Amino acid sequence: MNKETILKELEKVSYPGLDRSIIDLKIVDDIVEEDGRPLLVLSMQNDEAYEILRERLQDLFDGKVTIKRKKIAQKKDIHYGHTSSPNNRAPYAKRVVAVTSGKGGVGKSTVSVNLAVALAQKGFKVGLLDADVYGPNIPRMLGTAHETLRWGNNDKIIPSENFGIKIMSVGLTTPTPDTPLVWRSSVAVSALIQFLEDVDWGKLDFLVIDMPPGTGDIQLTMAQELPITAGIIVTTPQPVALDDVSRAIMMFKDINVPIGGLVENMSFFIAPDTGRRYDIFGTGGGETTAKKYDIPFLGQIPLDMQIREYSDNGTPPVAMGDDSQKRYYKTVADRLLEQIL
Numbered sequence: 001m002n003k004e005t006i007l008k009e010l011e012k013v014s015y016p017g018l019d020r021s022i023i024d025l026k027i028v029d030d031i032v033e034e035d036g037r038p039l040l041v042l043s044m045q046n047d048e049a050y051e052i053l054r055e056r057l058q059d060l061f062d063g064k065v066t067i068k069r070k071k072i073a074q075k076k077d078i079h080y081g082h083t084s085s086p087n088n089r090a091p092y093a094k095r096v097v098a099v100t101s102g103k104g105g106v107g108k109s110t111v112s113v114n115l116a117v118a119l120a121q122k123g124f125k126v127g128l129l130d131a132d133v134y135g136p137n138i139p140r141m142l143g144t145a146h147e148t149l150r151w152g153n154n155d156k157i158i159p160s161e162n163f164g165i166k167i168m169s170v171g172l173t174t175p176t177p178d179t180p181l182v183w184r185s186s187v188a189v190s191a192l193i194q195f196l197e198d199v200d201w202g203k204l205d206f207l208v209i210d211m212p213p214g215t216g217d218i219q220l221t222m223a224q225e226l227p228i229t230a231g232i233i234v235t236t237p238q239p240v241a242l243d244d245v246s247r248a249i250m251m252f253k254d255i256n257v258p259i260g261g262l263v264e265n266m267s268f269f270i271a272p273d274t275g276r277r278y279d280i281f282g283t284g285g286g287e288t289t290a291k292k293y294d295i296p297f298l299g300q301i302p303l304d305m306q307i308r309e310y311s312d313n314g315t316p317p318v319a320m321g322d323d324s325q326k327r328y329y330k331t332v333a334d335r336l337l338e339q340i341l
């Protein structure tokens with residue numbers, strides 16, 4: 001079996017749990033000859049995914065190819081801004097920050113919004129792209145939900161603006177905010193690429209992207225179409241959320257998305273009447289997970305009724321909340337900046 005035959009076969013093999021071939025994801029490191037047999041070297045971090053893939057490949061090649069893996073750790077000093085040579089659909093943005101989570105409902109959008117506003121408060125030019133096609137609720141959180149898509153004279157889409165940031169959301173493409181999007185992922189991907197290319201963002205210091213949860217096609221496409229400066233992962237501290245997060249971290253490492261850090265949301269609850277603290281989803285799980293995977297921990301945000309209210313009312317807590325609510329998000333922004341500036 002020669003290299004070309006092997007490569008051809010590998011094009012049909014997808015990464016476990018995803019719709020993308022391992023060639024596409026640049027996981028195949030090398031194909032050489034060793035002791036008269038072809039040797040296939042895979043560059044993978046994720047033990048579970050590697051085992052599944054190894055078995056599949058053994059079957060595929062009938063055991064005639066030796067399969068090995070190279071487990072390279074991401075080096076802190078080199079990985080920012082160095083994804084595996086992606087395209088750059090957003091040359092107007094100095095840095096791209098992608099916020100994601102293992103599962104939905106953990107506060108990913110709330111973190112995206114307040115991080116974007118916190119960066120704008122520091123004087124940076126910030127754009128926020130709502131790329132969560134399954135739950136585009138950024139416009140509501142920033143009080144722009146009544147707006148619809150507008151085109152400028154230069155044939156570019158005019159982004160909404162509020163709290164000092166430019167905002168674009170897939171939610172603006174539906175007639176009402178509660179119309180469900182029933183796009184296939186390929187359609188969603190083209191819409192997002194259009195938002196990167198055809199929105200009049202101007203020059204940006206930061207493009208913050210609220211990604212869909214999980215590890216699907218949209219995340220992968222964004223990682224291939226944009227040089228992501230830092231991926232941020234939001235989680236709650238409970239074990240089921242952390243399992244999903246681990247998968248997201250491992251996949252990002254495998255496709256060389258630099259991870260800017262992990263945010264633990266809904267970390268604890270302080271009862272407003274008694275001041276007593278309750279660890280509703282457990283405690284410390286985020287920081288332990290961050291340590292385990294050697295990624296920066298960007299902070300804890302408590303479960304706070306006002307954070308929910310401010311968000312629902314289109315007034316981000318980092319702008320309108322009390323000092324402690326502001327501080328939680330400013331800390332996340334500061335720690336992120338320490339990583340990437």
Ligand SMILES: Nc1ncnc2c1ncn2[C@@H]1O[C@H](COP(=O)(O)OP(=O)(O)O)[C@@H](O)[C@H]1O
Pocket residue numbers: 101103104105106107108109110111135137265266301302303304305307308309311312
């Ligand atoms: N720290 C928090 N305290 C209270 N409510 C929160 C907090 N973070 C998020 N929420 C609320 O939880 C819900 C889900 O948050 P959201 O950011 O939309 O999650 P995701 O984008 O991950 O689905 C929203 O109603 C939001 O206002």
Ligand SMILES: [Mg+2]
Pocket residue numbers: 108109110132135137
């Ligand atoms: Mg969301």
